Amino acid sequence: MRPYEVVIILDAGLEEEQIKAVLDRTVATVKDGGGNPGKLDRWGKRRFAYELKKRWEGYYALLECSAEPAVMISLDRQLRLTDGVLRHKVIRVPDHIAGRERRPLTAPEAAGEAEPRDRGAYRTRS
Numbered sequence: 001m002r003p004y005e006v007v008i009i010l011d012a013g014l015e016e017e018q019i020k021a022v023l024d025r026t027v028a029t030v031k032d033g034g035g036n037p038g039k040l041d042r043w044g045k046r047r048f049a050y051e052l053k054k055r056w057e058g059y060y061a062l063l064e065c066s067a068e069p070a071v072m073i074s075l076d077r078q079l080r081l082t083d084g085v086l087r088h089k090v091i092r093v094p095d096h097i098a099g100r101e102r103r104p105l106t107a108p109e110a111a112g113e114a115e116p117r118d119r120g121a122y123r124t125r126s
Helices: 016-032 069-081 107-111
Strands: 002-011 036-052 055-067 085-092
Touching (some): 016 055
Antiparallel strands (some): 002 055, 002 085
């Protein structure tokens, strides 16, 4: 599982129950996918620096979680389709910042026998 941070900006005009329902559904999506939802930090209403979808204020929330990439793809899609969400951002936290060690190399990767990932037009001929 990889560490992620999800920032969600909800419409400030929503009722408290609606905001709670969206955030609970977000946490449930991570749990149902086998992830660890971690900490949900509610920042509350904040004023925007510029107008966003004809609004000047939004409700901010930050979810720190760890999950598989497929779970986060489904969460991203869910947030994109939810009406009360003005903006959201799913960010994968690098391992050195999350305090985790890097994944050890497998035997072919360590020996340099693994094929390169980039198979683009920049390969030179031998």
